[in-house]
Amino acid sequence: MGAQIAAHCVNSGLPVLLFDLPAQGGDRSAIARKAVAGLAKLNPAPLALPALAEHIEPLNYDEHLDRLHECDLVIEAIAERLDWKEQLYNLILPALAPHATLASNTSGLSLGALAASLPEDIQPRFCGVHFFNPPRYMPLVELIPGPRTAPALLDSLETFLVADLGKRVVRAKDTPNFVGNRIGVFGIMAAMIEADRHGLTYDMVDELTGKRLGRAKSGTFRTADVVGLDTLAHVMRTMQDGLPDDPFHGSFATPPVLAELLRNGALGQKTGAGFYRKAGKAILRLDPASRDYVPADARLDDAVAAALSQKDPARRMQELRACDHPQARFVWALLRDTFHYAAVHLADIAETARDLDQAMRCGFGHAQGPFEVWQAAGWTQVARWIQDDIDQGHALASTPLPKWVLEGPVAEAGGVHTPAGSWNPTQGAFQARRKLPVYDTHLVPPLLVGERAWTMPGAGAAPTGHTATVGETVYENSDIRLWTAPAPGRSDVLIASFKTKMHTISPTVTAGLLHAVDLAEEHYRGLVIWQEGELFSAGADLQAVLPAFMQGGVAAIEPMERELQRVAQRMRNAQVPTVVALAGLALGGGCEISVHASARIAHMETYIGLVEVGIGVVPGAGGLAYCARRAAELRAASAPDAPLLSFVQKFAQAVATAQVSRSALDAREIGYLRESDPIVPHPDALLYAALQQAGAMADAGWRPALQQRFPVAGRDGIATLTAQLVNMRDGGFISAYDYEIGHAVAEVICGGDVDPGSLVDEEWMLAQERRAFLRLLAQPKTQERIVGMLKTGKPVRN
Numbered sequence: 001m002g003a004q005i006a007a008h009c010v011n012s013g014l015p016v017l018l019f020d021l022p023a024q025g026g027d028r029s030a031i032a033r034k035a036v037a038g039l040a041k042l043n044p045a046p047l048a049l050p051a052l053a054e055h056i057e058p059l060n061y062d063e064h065l066d067r068l069h070e071c072d073l074v075i076e077a078i079a080e081r082l083d084w085k086e087q088l089y090n091l092i093l094p095a096l097a098p099h100a101t102l103a104s105n106t107s108g109l110s111l112g113a114l115a116a117s118l119p120e121d122i123q124p125r126f127c128g129v130h131f132f133n134p135p136r137y138m139p140l141v142e143l144i145p146g147p148r149t150a151p152a153l154l155d156s157l158e159t160f161l162v163a164d165l166g167k168r169v170v171r172a173k174d175t176p177n178f179v180g181n182r183i184g185v186f187g188i189m190a191a192m193i194e195a196d197r198h199g200l201t202y203d204m205v206d207e208l209t210g211k212r213l214g215r216a217k218s219g220t221f222r223t224a225d226v227v228g229l230d231t232l233a234h235v236m237r238t239m240q241d242g243l244p245d246d247p248f249h250g251s252f253a254t255p256p257v258l259a260e261l262l263r264n265g266a267l268g269q270k271t272g273a274g275f276y277r278k279a280g281k282a283i284l285r286l287d288p289a290s291r292d293y294v295p296a297d298a299r300l301d302d303a304v305a306a307a308l309s310q311k312d313p314a315r316r317m318q319e320l321r322a323c324d325h326p327q328a329r330f331v332w333a334l335l336r337d338t339f340h341y342a343a344v345h346l347a348d349i350a351e352t353a354r355d356l357d358q359a360m361r362c363g364f365g366h367a368q369g370p371f372e373v374w375q376a377a378g379w380t381q382v383a384r385w386i387q388d389d390i391d392q393g394h395a396l397a398s399t400p401l402p403k404w405v406l407e408g409p410v411a412e413a414g415g416v417h418t419p420a421g422s423w424n425p426t427q428g429a430f431q432a433r434r435k436l437p438v439y440d441t442h443l444v445p446p447l448l449v450g451e452r453a454w455t456m457p458g459a460g461a462a463p464t465g466h467t468a469t470v471g472e473t474v475y476e477n478s479d480i481r482l483w484t485a486p487a488p489g490r491s492d493v494l495i496a497s498f499k500t501k502m503h504t505i506s507p508t509v510t511a512g513l514l515h516a517v518d519l520a521e522e523h524y525r526g527l528v529i530w531q532e533g534e535l536f537s538a539g540a541d542l543q544a545v546l547p548a549f550m551q552g553g554v555a556a557i558e559p560m561e562r563e564l565q566r567v568a569q570r571m572r573n574a575q576v577p578t579v580v581a582l583a584g585l586a587l588g589g590g591c592e593i594s595v596h597a598s599a600r601i602a603h604m605e606t607y608i609g610l611v612e613v614g615i616g617v618v619p620g621a622g623g624l625a626y627c628a629r630r631a632a633e634l635r636a637a638s639a640p641d642a643p644l645l646s647f648v649q650k651f652a653q654a655v656a657t658a659q660v661s662r663s664a665l666d667a668r669e670i671g672y673l674r675e676s677d678p679i680v681p682h683p684d685a686l687l688y689a690a691l692q693q694a695g696a697m698a699d700a701g702w703r704p705a706l707q708q709r710f711p712v713a714g715r716d717g718i719a720t721l722t723a724q725l726v727n728m729r730d731g732g733f734i735s736a737y738d739y740e741i742g743h744a745v746a747e748v749i750c751g752g753d754v755d756p757g758s759l760v761d762e763e764w765m766l767a768q769e770r771r772a773f774l775r776l777l778a779q780p781k782t783q784e785r786i787v788g789m790l791k792t793g794k795p796v797r798n
Contacts, residue, residue: 001105001133002077003035003056007046008135010055011604011663012164012681017067022060032058046136048604048663061091068095073160075129077105080234085109086117093122101153103129108177108238115146123148129157130178132363137605140363141167142178159438166604166681168362170355176242177235179350180363183342183370185235186248190337190396191220192255196288197333198326202275203285203298208331212308214367221275225268229261229275247399248341257288304328317377321385335373336386337396342370343405344397347425354422354433357448372449375415380406404428417450442684443489443691444470444532471495474519480512482519490691493526493698494519503531504541505589510563513593517570517578526694527574529593530581530687539588539611540564542790554778561620561773564589565766568596568622573704577697581690582606583683587660591672592621595630598697598704600677601690602664608672609660613741614795616782619655620773624748625765627651630671631749632710644757645713645720652721652749656742658795709759712751721746737781737798744772 006016023030036056039046047053059067068074074096078084085104096102102125104114111128118126128144141161145154154171161167172178177185195205206219216223224232233254240252254262261267261274268274277284277293284293300308304327307319321332342356350356357369374382383405389395404410404425413430416423421430433439471489475482479500484491496516498509513529520527531537548556571578571593580594583603591608594600610619610627618624631647653659654670661667664679673679680689722743729739747753748768751760776782781798788796 001131001135002075003039004042004046004133004135005075005077005105005131006036006056007039007052008131008165010052011048011136011665012166014164016056017059017064017071018056019059019061019064019068022062028063029058029060032060042134044134044137045662046134048136048665049669052665065092065095068092068100069097071097071100073101073103073157075103075105080106080109080238082109082113085114089114089117093119096122100125101157102126103157105129105131108181108235108242110176110242111144111146111149111174115148120148124150125153127154127157128172128174128178129161130172130180132180138363139166139168140170140180140359141165142170142172142180142359142363144172144174144178146174155436158434159436162436162438162682163685164681166683168358170359170362171351172355172359173349173351175349176238179356180359181235182239182345182349183338183356183360184364185232185239186251186341187334187338188220188224188232189236189251190341191334192258193251193396194330194333194337196255198330200326200330201285201287201298203296204300204327205330207298207300208304208308208327209334213331214373216365225274225276227268228270229258229266229268233258233262247344247397251396257286257291260291261286301325301327304331313373313376314378314381317382333394335370336389336394338370339374339382340386340390340395340397340399340401343401344399346423347402351426352422352424352431353416354431354448357417357422368449371416375417376449379415380411383411413450415450417448419451422448422451440488441688442682443485443687445684475512475515477508477512479506479508480516482512482516484524485687485691489688490525490695492524493528493691493694494524495687495691496527496529497531498537500541500544502538502585503533503535503590504538504544505564505593506541506544507560507563508544509541510560510567513567514563514570517574520578521575524576525698526577526579526691528579528581528687528690528694529597530690531583533584534683535584536580536582536586536594536606537588537590538585539590542615542786546786546790549777554774557777558770558774561770564592564621565770568592568626569762569766572596572598573707574598575704577694577702579690579694579697581686582608582664583686585660587611588619588623589621592619592623592626595626595672596622598702599693600673601686601693602667602673602677602679603683603686604664604679604681605683606664606667606673607660607662608667609658609670610655611658611660613656613738613745614658614785615789616737616741616779616785617776618741618744618748618769618772620769622762622766622769624655624745624769625762627655627671628712628749628751628765629710629762632712634671644711645717648713648717648749649721652745655749656725656745707762709761711757712754712760712765713749714751714754714756714758716756717750718746718753721750735797740779741776744776748772 006018009016018032020032022028036053036058039053040050106128107130115123115126126146127149130142132138132140143154143158158169161169170179191205202221206222209215210217210219236254266273275286283296285296287294303323304325307323310316310319320328346356353371357371360366360369387401390400410416410423418430421432424431471483471485473483481497483495500506516527545560577598579599580597581601582594583606586594586608588611591610610623612619631651635642635644635647651671661670667673680686725739725742728734752768784798785796
């Protein structure tokens with residue numbers, strides 16, 4: 001875990017010293033060096049770029065202890081043994097700088113017990129900072145004070161975690177397993193108990209507790225296998241040993257089947273067997289009765305599936321509770337147990353209900369935290385159902401719900417989250433979000449149910465976004481909203497946000513973007529494209545254009561194609577700066593809009609690429625024109641005497657293989673981001689950064705670049721790229737139709753059948769692109785790929 005935390009720090013540009021025990025032999029830092037080398041083998045990749053590993057310096061305690069004096073923050077991340085941690089602290093304390101913060105990455109040990117071994121002058125700068133695994137991808141960090149931790153230290157560390165590492169911070173109280181693991185692991189234990197009570201198989205439980213409940217698709221038992229059954233058992237033991245007076249303590253016992261798996265060394269995915277085992281391509285589940293692995297064959301009851309698909313949260317909960325099928329009874333029981341446990345222990349483990357819900361969202365990947373689900377389904381009614389089950393002995397503990405659940409401000413407000421704040425049971429009041437300056441740049445942070453007015457989501461989905469209630473709307477149609485942000489944003493910069501599913505680009509979005517550029521040029525100082533949520537754009541809206549294609553064929557698509565190209569060119573040549581705020585997926589047309597903007601602001605987790613070959617066409621909104629022009633620019637800037645094809649080839653390979661960047665830094669390497677495009681660690685700061693960038697460019701007198709012709713690789717480039725494709729086809733690496741598409745990419749990106757080095761302009765390149773796009777679109781195999789993508793969401797290989 002220490003090496004992965006180090007990797008996340010270097011992703012953000014922070015140099016790291018990684019200490020480990022001294023090794024025997026010549027290289028005393030071999031253990032730390034092996035940990036750094038091991039990062040390259042992990043999936044998902046901890047490093048945004050493999051080369052960043054060189055900025056993690058492997059050291060050992062015997063030879064390099066004095067180097068600790070260089071560090072402002074020292075994070076201890078060794079095994080969860082109190083005595084080992086105390087020994088380590090005694091070793092390193094003499095080398096700490098007087099100002100340095102010492103933090104433990106413990107996942108559940110008492111901070112009070114850890115602090116007891118520290119000198120009095122160290123304790124004010126000691127706390128817990130629990131990263132969830134894997135640190136690069138899981139946004140949650142729990143910040144836990146020790147008995148004497150200085151409040152200012154917590155504020156400073158939270159600011160660092162948010163601004164520099166892009167984390168979502170929850171302040172936890174010093175209790176076993178803190179907030180996320182306390183609630184999350186209880187949920188797993190409750191699922192095991194209720195599955196046994198209701199006679200459900202493990203794959204059925206996973207079917208019920210995955211996406212249908214707005215959680216990770218792996219559900220409960222598959223998630224346990226991925227985490228590691230030994231890791232899960234350790235967290236369970238922490239609760240067993242550390243919470244003897246918990247009224248739910250009887251539920252903490254290790255289930256016999258889990259104990260047997262542990263004894264047999266079946267620890268889940270890392271050993272190849274746990275609750276599941278893979279046999280060739282088949283997935284087998286453990287049968288709890290026979291202890292044999294049998295085919296997974298979960299089938300959801302139709303009535304239960306209908307209840308889980310109910311869009312109204314209140315009706316969904318009511319139907320689940322009223323249904324007699326064991327699957328429905330299981331879901332209700334699991335939700336009831338989790339609500340009950342969270343309410344009983346909220347005051348002990350967290351400051352506010354917001355912290356608990358955020359921990360489950362950001363640490364366990366739930367679309368909504370337990371209090372959100374409860375509140376959306378009707379707070380008072382659900383509370384009464386829970387209390388009824390407690391009174392009748394159906395719950396996992398006889399402890400009644402706390403009084404604040406059914407009386408006073410929470411009952412009057414209809415839940416724990418309100419626009420004024422979230423419930424703090426210790427203070428007996430609703431508490432607003434923390435007002436640290438670092439959050440001033442988070443103009444549109446994700447809000448919880450009850451913190452805003454929200455529209456009804458689909459089954460298992462989180463409430464829809466709240467951009468519609470933020471800022472001032474300038475123009476809106478069914479698929480796009482143009483608006484301006486409140487202070488501290490810039491009201492003189494126009495914002496465009498898509499409203500389509502996965503922010504796909506429909507003809508209505510295209511029209512809205514053209515209108516946005518016109519409005520920005522006439523009334524504003526810049527234009528920003530920003531999307532609420534976790535992705536920028538999945539590309540063209542195939543469903544939206546399919547009816548036109550079915551009725552009019554390729555001829556009906558050509559005008560849409562020209563409009564998409566026009567959008568990209570308007571973004572590039574607008575008389576005001578255009579800035580795109582990127583996060584998550586930016587594929588196909590989303591990538592093409594981005595690369596043509598005046599500038600880009602990207603979150604580190606930006607996955608951008610021209611992926612159109614997956615549906616059997618070439619990029620059609622100026623993507624290949626951009627690649628050809630950018631290759632010429634890179635050659636002119638870095639190696640004017642080098643062959644142009646060496647620069648073109650890199651882009652051609654990226655397009656032909658539908659390469660998607662693994663991070664924003666990787667996008668720079670590919671060429672879809674420029675060195676001048678800033679990378680922002682926290683996604684909530686993207687909009688502010690993009691508005692400031694557009695405003696600063698306007699303030700500096702920005703003007704679009706003059707149109708210039710540029711050299712292309714021509715027919716010689718086409719021949720070279722085609723020869724490579726032939727080798728790949730004949731070697732069985734690509735299909736015959738992949739070759740046809742790749743050849744079309746080569747023809748366009750090299751500028752067509754012209755002499756090498758010929759100067760062409762943008763219109764020439766766009767015409768080449770259109771011809772290739774429309775020619776491929778008319779092919780039956782391309783149409784097979786499009787239909788396959790629409791049906792399955794996955795590329796078809798034909």
